[in-house]
Amino acid sequence: MGILLIRTVVSLALSLGIAARAYxxxxxxxSGAILGFVVMAIHIAAGYRFGALILVFxxxxxxxxxxxQEKKMTIDEDFKExxxxxxxxxLANSGIATVLVVILATITRGEDKCLDTKNSALMTGLIGGVVGHYACCNGDTWSSEIGMLSKGQPRLITTFKPVKKGTNGAVTIEGLLAAAAAGLxxxxxxxxxxxxxxxxASDVAWKQLLVIPIAAVAGLCxxxxDSLLGATLQFSGYCSLRKKVVSKKAPTVKKISGVDILDNNGVNAVSILLTTLLTSAFCLYIF
Structure with missing residues (x-):
């Protein structure tokens, strides 16, 4: 069997096991397990490095x-067991990367390639985009999850005013450090x-190590x-009835920040898209 066929078989078996366990x-x-199986299988079949990124995330x-999670249930209105x-x-956390790895696998026929604009600027830009995509996803998740548990006072990123935990667009020092670590x-x-x-090639081999700090910066950025979008385009208010921050307007809700344009998935998708594009452009410049 060819390398791509072997990897496809491995990807199907591994993805099925992981999705079943996650469910x-x-x-x-x-629904998440079914789609998760599909996107994981596509990533692993496209290349083991891409499979590693989605699995680490x-x-x-x-x-x-x-x-x-007991504490998070009292803070996050949408938190589930x-x-x-x-x-x-x-889809919001993997859709863009899935499109990119399919394009890459089509171009390279499943062969892993180095970041090297002299060899292929298109390939370098696409790979950089995938790295930036998962650095952003991981950074946002680590930042949110650790930020909710931190003892630090959250502050709205646009005004730096103290706000309640769970407010969209709120940041903590611990959360920002976690985002950089997640990208790393x-x-x-x-x-x-x-x-x-x-x-x-020997002249570009050492440059591949630059992906590590680039991903760390992408995670933080x-x-x-995400926080800037959350603070401005996503509504946050405090519900006096539920005693927690919510993202929907109601008579019992006092506005904290933002307007009701994007929901959480929309904010994630836009921040991922922007980070993907920025990281792709930066990789084209560096490599």
Missing amino acids: KHKSLNR FFTSSKLTKLG GGQRNWVQV VIGLAYTFVGLFTTEC GSVI
Whole structure:
């Protein structure tokens, strides 16, 4: 069997096992597990490095979501047991990258390539976009989950005024540091797996290590962009009846910030798109 066929078989078996386990442990609901199986299989079949990125994002974010979930239930209006995600959330966090890895697999026929604009600017831009995509996703999740549990006072990113935990667009020092660390982990995963799957020319081999700091910056930037969008284009208000921050207007809700244009999935999708484009452009410049 060819390399691509072998990887496809591996991807189907591995993705099915992971999706079934995630459904059992309530990390994904039924629709989320079905779509999660599809996108994981596509990523792994397209390249082991891409599979590593989505798996690192999924496993680390799932673990952090479940951490301190009793406290999070009192803060986050939409928090579900186990941090259960549905198909919309899976799509928002993987849709753009899935399109990019399909394009890459078509161009390279499933062969891992190095970041090198001299060889292929298109390929370099696409790979950089995938890295930026998951650095943003991981950074936003780590920032939110750790920020909710931190003892620091959240501040609205647009005004720096103290706000209640759970307010869209609120940031903490711990959360921002977590976002950078989350991006760093994505960069490390990409680079480590690449050591076994790619052979780069000597003049560009050392440059591949730059993915690590680039991903760390992308994780932080993605979280900041998400917070800016959340503070301005997503409504936040305090409900005197439920005693928590909510994202829908009601007679018992006093506005904190933002306007009701985007929901949480919309904010995630836009921040991911912007971070993907910025990281792609930066990789074209660096490599």
